[in-house]
Amino acid sequence: MRMIPGFIDESAPPGEITLYRKLESAQCGWTVIHSLDLAPSNHNRRTELDFVILIPDVGILCVEVKSHHELGFDGNRWYPDSIKKSPFRQAQDARFALRRRLVDRLAVFSQVPVVHCCIFPRADFAVPPNLSVQPYEVMDRGRFQACTTGDALCDALKTMARRIIDADPTIMPLKTPLSGQQVEDFVSFCFPIRTRRPEKNAEIRYREEELERILLEQQQPVLRLTEYNARVVVEGGAGTGKSLIGLEVARRKAAQGLRVGYLCFNRLIGQWAARQLEGDHNPLLVGGSALSVLISLTGISVPENPGDDFWSGVALDIQDCLTDPEFAHDARFDYLVIDEAQDILGRPDLLDCIRLLLDGDLSGGRYLMLGDFRNQVLTGAAALATALAAAQRYSARWVLTENCRNYKAIGQMAMKLSKADQNTYAGYLRQGGGLHAWNLGMYQDAADQVHQIMTCIDSYLASGFREEDITVLSFGAEQQSVLPLLRETCSRSFVVAGDASTRGIRCSTVPAYKGLESKVIIITDVIPSGSGFDRSRFYTGITRAQERLHLFCHVLGASQLAEWVASSGKEYE
Numbered sequence: 001m002r003m004i005p006g007f008i009d010e011s012a013p014p015g016e017i018t019l020y021r022k023l024e025s026a027q028c029g030w031t032v033i034h035s036l037d038l039a040p041s042n043h044n045r046r047t048e049l050d051f052v053i054l055i056p057d058v059g060i061l062c063v064e065v066k067s068h069h070e071l072g073f074d075g076n077r078w079y080p081d082s083i084k085k086s087p088f089r090q091a092q093d094a095r096f097a098l099r100r101r102l103v104d105r106l107a108v109f110s111q112v113p114v115v116h117c118c119i120f121p122r123a124d125f126a127v128p129p130n131l132s133v134q135p136y137e138v139m140d141r142g143r144f145q146a147c148t149t150g151d152a153l154c155d156a157l158k159t160m161a162r163r164i165i166d167a168d169p170t171i172m173p174l175k176t177p178l179s180g181q182q183v184e185d186f187v188s189f190c191f192p193i194r195t196r197r198p199e200k201n202a203e204i205r206y207r208e209e210e211l212e213r214i215l216l217e218q219q220q221p222v223l224r225l226t227e228y229n230a231r232v233v234v235e236g237g238a239g240t241g242k243s244l245i246g247l248e249v250a251r252r253k254a255a256q257g258l259r260v261g262y263l264c265f266n267r268l269i270g271q272w273a274a275r276q277l278e279g280d281h282n283p284l285l286v287g288g289s290a291l292s293v294l295i296s297l298t299g300i301s302v303p304e305n306p307g308d309d310f311w312s313g314v315a316l317d318i319q320d321c322l323t324d325p326e327f328a329h330d331a332r333f334d335y336l337v338i339d340e341a342q343d344i345l346g347r348p349d350l351l352d353c354i355r356l357l358l359d360g361d362l363s364g365g366r367y368l369m370l371g372d373f374r375n376q377v378l379t380g381a382a383a384l385a386t387a388l389a390a391a392q393r394y395s396a397r398w399v400l401t402e403n404c405r406n407y408k409a410i411g412q413m414a415m416k417l418s419k420a421d422q423n424t425y426a427g428y429l430r431q432g433g434g435l436h437a438w439n440l441g442m443y444q445d446a447a448d449q450v451h452q453i454m455t456c457i458d459s460y461l462a463s464g465f466r467e468e469d470i471t472v473l474s475f476g477a478e479q480q481s482v483l484p485l486l487r488e489t490c491s492r493s494f495v496v497a498g499d500a501s502t503r504g505i506r507c508s509t510v511p512a513y514k515g516l517e518s519k520v521i522i523i524t525d526v527i528p529s530g531s532g533f534d535r536s537r538f539y540t541g542i543t544r545a546q547e548r549l550h551l552f553c554h555v556l557g558a559s560q561l562a563e564w565v566a567s568s569g570k571e572y573e
Helices: 014-024 087-105 108-113 141-146 152-167 182-193 198-214 220-227 242-255 267-278 290-298 309-321 325-331 341-345 347-354 383-395 409-418 446-464 483-489 536-542 555-572
Strands: 002-003 031-037 048-055 057-065 114-119 232-235 260-264 285-289 335-338 366-371 398-399 436-441 470-474 492-497 505-510 518-526 543-554
Touching: 014 031, 014 048, 014 057, 014 152, 031 182, 048 087, 048 152, 048 182, 057 087, 057 152, 087 108, 087 114, 087 152, 087 290, 087 347, 108 182, 114 152, 141 152, 141 398, 152 260, 152 325, 152 436, 220 232, 220 398, 232 242, 232 383, 242 260, 242 267, 242 285, 260 267, 267 285, 267 290, 285 290, 290 335, 290 347, 309 325, 309 347, 335 483, 335 543, 341 366, 341 383, 409 436, 409 536, 409 555, 436 446, 436 555, 446 470, 446 483, 446 518, 446 543, 470 483, 483 492, 483 505, 518 536, 536 543, 543 555
Parallel strands: 002 031, 057 114, 232 366, 232 398, 260 285, 260 335, 335 366, 436 543, 470 505, 470 518, 492 505, 518 543
Antiparallel strands: 031 048, 048 057
């Protein structure tokens, strides 16, 4: 018998260990794959297969294993209470998800039967009349123990699979046995959705060593806090490494076998995080903006041009789905990393949706929250105070004050212009930057600003930066900014900031780019005024810059800008 992986972790459920051991002892030429997670193929809902058994002359048998000593169904619910969803429904959902993905990737398998069954190696189970399941779809303790050898077990499983196929008129029996190449193609297909990947251990250790080298002394304790505390709340300003920590914690928790969600507020950060986690090929990891993940989990269809009516009601639609007990089982996570927590905690409807993903809510669930609670830009302090206090009450807490993204000159300019909390940063890791770390350009009209921006871009490119290193951010809405004119008149390629596949200068707005970073940041359309001007956008936009910053301010706002700089300068000396 070919077993993948070649050993079973002793931390696996005892029923799975028992079945693995018996299958391992068989002499037949089957392939058995232990622990697949098909969540990526099923709206990221919990969709697991304990075993997939490839029987070359029959087809594919998907097996759900329960390790309980006693289990049953009373007509309304399963017992014990730890069984949140029918094992047969679990196996069926996973089987269909596997077949959809398999046929999409390997068309030849469209003619291969894929069926499911349940095995309860430690419990007696008589199929009740009010359960729409046939007796030949389950192997309980009595039938399992009657198979005294691995080969006897294989004979029984083959008989079960054939009977299930014969009883289903929609499934055609396999005409010719699967070839060796087809078996290998199936094994390769299963590789990225295998939950247990011992061959990844070396890669994980290497990444941990690299992270230990990169993380600051102040940041490293957060990783240890998450090892020993179910709930951790981390506070830190822009550039203190919160997202880096969050991604690493998500990876570590998933490596422990937990189903982990990395959620943030900003759409562009969500896209970036999803790309980072997709590279791990770990189906236990789900990442993205909170709203996009929630919509995916619930299967809600987004209109082509959604209006305010859709967005105002989508939270209630999500909550309706997540309050269904059986649906909630599939959607829940074992652990959540909640980045940009200040923006999520300040939105009660969104927070209520996320709380439904946690088994135990804020008081008993397992999570890491990371946020900038002193300088929240999109929500006011009052909006998040109650929710933040509730999360902190049940959590270990840590504060990050070392800015590891910006040069001191850039970071201090962000603090001066934005009136951010002066205690946000205790220091700056990156020293230097020189006199030209940031520059200010004054423009008279749109044409003048475009000319200056193009000259600025040419200068940065001539000094060694690539187009991909440069991001242009409009201070306000893009429609009222210089960006459309810049694209129209400049011969260089401009792409939206979220497009990682296309080369060119990135474009976005300051609010949309919150949480991301770029080597060169050019902020346009700054028109300061004495009242009604959102100075917090300076904090958001300026702190995106890793190497160079260039602000373009209208001449009418020059005196106001100078007044802000002068009035706050002494605070930072």
